[in-house]
Amino acid sequence: MRGSGSVKAAIDDEVQGTLAAPSEYKEQRMSAAYDALPKRETILTRQQGEIEIHVCTIAATLSQIWLQPDPTCLSSTES
Known part of the structure; x- marks a missing residue:
């Protein structure tokens, strides 16, 4: 029980410290949190x-070429 209380106190201290911190520190913290988001994966997926x-x-275009070959190509391979 005592351990969980100290964890909560540490989290509360961190939150209060962040809220009371200068704006540059807040921006760094927000930037770090934003950088941790998986946006790179989203860009890669897109x-x-x-x-x-x-x-x-490309595959559809090639399959059309292969399925409908030029008659001149057929005549040259048949002879």
């Missing part, structure tokens, strides 16, 4: 999705 769309478009 870029990965865009890359997948491009890959699918």
